[in-house]
Amino acid sequence: MGSKITLRTVEAAKPSSSDFFIWDTEVHGFGLKVTKAGKKVYVLQFRMGGRGTPTRRHTIGTHASPWQPGDARNEARRLLEQVKSGVDPRKVEQERQRQEVDLRFDRYVQSFLESYAKREWGERTYKTHESNIRRWLVPVLGMRPLASIERRHITETLDKVPIHSPALRRDLFKLIRRILNWAIEQGDLNQSPMVGMRGPSKIAPRNRLLTDQELQVILAHTHEEPEWAIWGPFIRLLLITGQRRGEVAGMRWEELDHNEKVWTLESKRTKNQHVHQVPLNDLAIIELDILGQGAAWPRRGAVFQHKPETSLAGFSKMKARLDRIIGEADLELKREWRLHDIRRSFATGLQRLHVRMEVIAALQNHRSIHSGKTTEPYHLHDWAPERVEAMQLWADHLKALVAPQEPLELDATSAAGK
Known part of the structure; x- marks a missing residue:
């Protein structure tokens, strides 16, 4: 059945008891398939070689926007040019569909x-x-x-x-x-739509510091309730060690060495992907002895966990609860604060105690304050003795702060046995 396929031809085609085709007289191989359900589809029939090769059929699209007879005919012409070049339109379409899925x-x-x-x-x-x-x-x-x-x-x-x-x-x-x-x-995209796109404005650095009086208030209220058996030591170790929240929350017993008094974080656990060793002062040892129920710490497992082998979570709820406890004691902090402010206050506190900036940077696993492509290979001192001294200096400062309440001066052995 042959006829130039026009809009009138398409609209006049009525479904029959079986599928049938109308072949275009202008472009060889271009046709309209009419299914017995009344669906009208533009197709292209072609051979990838001479007469002896099998006939192949490619679906151009269903009659509707954007496929009208003229557009479908032009697409058939384009596909036939591909066929002349040895390109199978079906394989091109299959690859397009595959990429559409894989590149989603x-x-x-x-x-x-x-x-x-x-x-x-x-x-x-x-x-x-x-x-x-x-x-x-x-x-x-x-x-x-x-x-x-x-x-x-x-x-x-x-x-x-x-x-x-x-x-x-x-x-x-x-x-x-x-x-x-x-x-x-990777060659999967030609151009990013973000080229020339201006990003959100930079955020002003946060500079909230906790005063010594505020640190006293926080420390004094980390022993308030039974459920603080985990959260209390967690907050105190944040303040004692000055390390990041996630690093302290993810602390594991196999990272800790009681004899050497050191906490070693593997590179995969640090922000800058460098191994980091934190000296443990006497206050940190006391807290860990209590958590480990004695000086013989467990060999493995998470230090902080609500349930076996579950990571510590719920920081926002814990922080809100601590703020309520402090507020109920009528000792609200002067301004809003966050857990990360403890880390900043630790660093600034050491600075006030005249600890060298390089030592503070080493304690917080920041790259040297003088680092650079030229100078870094020559600055290899790890400040290990100075870091131990600085951590103990900070512990002495905290002990002086809490002397009236002495919440950090618990006897580890007796506390563990309770």
């Missing part, structure tokens, strides 16, 4: 995490970004192929972030940019 954002980020993130990022950074991808990026960008992502989609993603979380908004912007740039490096 929610699938592609899994490849990004496996092939790039796990290799380049530390454990802590990986967990943070993996969580942000799952929580913030996939819900908006997930079903979109990479090539279809536009600036408006990125803006829509960032607009989901609460207004009180500007740092998160900035982090997500950088994360999306890294994913798309990696896709370009």
Whole structure:
């Protein structure tokens, strides 16, 4: 059945008891398939060789926008040019569909995490970004192929972030940019829609310091209730060691050496992916003796856990509870504070005690304050003796602060036996 396929031809075609074809008289191999259900589909029939090769059929599209007879005929001509060049349109379409699935954002980020993130990022950074991808990026960008992502989609993603979380908004912007740039490096994307796109404004550095009086208040109320058997030591060790919240929360017994009085964090547990050794002063030893129920600490396992082999969680609820306890005692802190302010106050406190900046930086696992591509290979002193001295100096300072209540001067042996 042959006729030039026009809009009138298509509309006049009525379904029959079986599928049938109308072949175009203008472009050889171009046709309209009419199914017995009444569906009308534009097709191209062709051979990848001479008469002896099998006939192949490729579906151009269903009659509807954007496929009208003229558009479908032009597409048939384009495909026939491919056939003349030895390219099978069906395989091209199959590859396009495969890429549309494989390069869909929610699938592609899994490849990004496996092939790039796990290799380049530390454990802590990986967990943070993996969580942000799952929580913030996939819900908006997930079903979109990479090539279809536009600036408006990125803006829509960032607009989901609460207004009180500007740092998160900035982090997500950088994360999306890294994913798309990696896709370009892999040859999976030609150009990033973020080229020339201005990121969120920089966040002013936080400079909240806890005064000695505020530290007294916090320390005095970490022994208040039975459920603080975990949270109390956690907060005190944050203040005693000056380390990051996640590092202290993830502390494991196999990282601790009672005899050497040192806590060793592997590179995968640190922000800068460098092994970090924290000297344990006498206050830290007391807290750990209590948690370990004596000086013979457990050989393995998490130091802080609500249930066996479950990581410590619920920091926001714990912090809110501590604030309520302090408020009920009519000893509210002067200003809003966060757990990370403890780390800043630790560093500033050591500075007030005339500890060298290099020693403070080493204690907090920051790269040398004078580091650089030229100078870093020549500055190799690890400040180990000075760090031990500084940590004990800080412990003595804390003991002087809490002398009236003496909450940190518990006898470890007797406390463990209670």
